[in-house]
Amino acid sequence: MWKDKHITFFITGGIATYKVVELIRLVQKQGAQVRVAMTNTAMKFVGKATFQTISQHPVQTGLFEQVTSAPVAHVELADWTDIAIVAPATANIMSKMANGLADDFVSTTLLALTAPIFVIPAMNVHMWQSSAVQRNIKILKVDGVNVMDPDEGLLAEGYSGKGRFPENTTVMQYIEKKITVKNYSNLASLKNKKILITAGGTREYLDPVRYISNRSSGKMGYAFAEVAQTAGAEVTLISATKQLAAPNGVKVIYVETVTEMMTAVHNNFDKADILIMAAAVSDYQPVQFENHKIKKATQSDKLILELQETPDILKSLKNLHTNQFVVGFAAETEDLLNNAKGKLRAKGADMIVANDVSRHDIGFDVDENAVTILQPNEPNIQISKENKKVIAKKVLEVIAKRFA
Ligand SMILES: Cc1cc2nc3c(=O)[nH]c(=O)nc-3n(C[C@H](O)[C@H](O)[C@H](O)COP(=O)(O)O)c2cc1C
Known part of the structure; x- marks a missing residue:
């Protein structure tokens, strides 16, 4: 995506200015040509010479x-630009952009641009939360400007909050996704749809430190969340894992057990248009939870665990179901399609996505998957081995047809 693209970085005066030096290097490594414009305040944080040297x-x-032979420099730079990145973006530049102010080189060039603009804000949490900043962000989004959410964490002020400049690789992924959004035209009917997604392997505790779980990494559910969010859906992810970075703009609810996941699904189901149950939920849980760590028995070398079935989330929705489109997953190691067909019938789902988890190259805990889509009264659709994001997109395309 970056190769041979003309990328202009608009650098404004925030503490995160130094992080953009590395971001420029990373996009150059991908083959982009970079030019830089800075505000006077930005130069108080990192000198012009640094950006001049790395951008050449x-x-x-x-x-x-x-600085160039162009008669009107800001228009020349605006016309040269394929992608504009305002990073770090101060509260001040966002206010100027939202109001069409053009009182210096950066703001004037931004106003003259027709290329897509990406704003990567970074600031103190209280500035970020201020009504003025939030109002300006709303205006920018309505104007078609892409505004990334900052990260939460330790701020330069010494306390934690939302406002940190995100990791550079996350910034790049955010831009890549938005730029390839044209390829998402098959998902147009999912725009503004409320999609609830479950991800990860649940844990059923035996005692405070031990649990029964499975090998699910959550990657499939996170891929659905990322693709659906890029397509313009409003995504809520119920995640049984904390190992993966939450996709930008997706609301994440963390859970551990099947019961917690079921409560979270029930709490959000009535507002949802689509539910995708990509989590690998435990089928059994211990009959008894021990409040203290189970001690090694002195009398016997065996410990017999008594297990009982966990609540079935899909089945539990049968009576709550209004117009939601419900997608279940069938992770099987044998007789995949027959088991999936049985699940489709028994659970009242609109679609079952079946995947073979006996193979080590696809399914659990790897980046690729291969699935078969089953729907009532429709021929099965087979998707051969692909990256999980591609699988998610192809499954979502089938779902999108139902909303078109
Ligand atoms: C030490 C210091 C750090 C600052 N960090 C930020 C910041 O991270 N984000 C921000 O929006 N403003 C920050 N400011 C305030 C901006 O520098 C100030 O609003 C300035 O007018 C922005 O100018 P510009 O948008 O033209 O670059 C900081 C100011 C100082 C003195």
């Missing part, structure tokens, strides 16, 4: 500075 272009800061 003169860096323009003043409207009347003559």
Whole structure:
């Protein structure tokens, strides 16, 4: 995506300015050509010389500075740009952009741009939460500007909160997804749909430190969340894993056990248009939870665990079902299609996505999968081995047809 693209970085005066040096290097490594414009305040954080050297272009800061032979420098740079990245974006530049202010080189060039603009804000949590900043972000989004959510964590001020500049690789992924959004035209009917997704392997505790679980990594559910969010859906992810980074813009509810997952699904089901149950839930849980760590028995070398069935989330929705489109997963190691067909009938789902988890190259805990889609009164659709994001997109395309 980056190869031979003209990327202009608009650098404004925040503490995260130094992080953009590395971000520029990363997009250059992918084959992009980079030019930089800076505000006067940005230069107080990192000098012009640094950006001039890494971009191998003169860096323009003043409207009347003559750094190239172009008669109107801001228009020349705006026309040259394929993708504009405002990073770090201060509260101040967002306010200017939202109001069409053009009183320096950066804001004037941004106003003259027709290329897609990506704003990567970073600031103090209280600034971020202020009504003015949030109001400006809303305006920018309505104007078609892409505004990324900052990360939560330790801020330069020494306390934690939302406002950190995200990891550079996350910034790149965010932009890549949005730029390839044209390829998401088959998912157009999912725009603004409320999609509830479960992910990961649940844990059933025997005692405070031990649990029964499975090899599910959650990657399939997270891939659904990422693709659906990129397609413009409003995504809530109920996650039984904390090992994966939450896709930008997706609301995540963390759970551990089947019972917690079921409560979270029930709490969000009535608002949902689509439910995708990609989590691998435990089928059994211990009959008894021991409040203290189970001690090694002195009398016997055996410990017999008594297990009981966990509640069946899919089945439990049968009576709550209104218009939601419900997708279940069947992870099987044998007789895949027959078992999946049985599940489709028994659980009242609109679709079952069946995957063979006996293979080590697909399914659990790897990046690839191969699935068969089963729907009542429809021929099965087979999707051969692909990256999980591609699988998620193909399954979502089938779902999107039902909403078109
Ligand atoms: C030490 C210091 C750190 C700052 N960090 C930030 C920041 O991270 N985000 C932000 O929006 N403003 C930050 N500011 C405030 C901006 O620098 C200030 O609003 C400035 O007017 C922004 O100018 P610009 O948008 O033209 O670059 C900081 C100011 C100082 C003195």
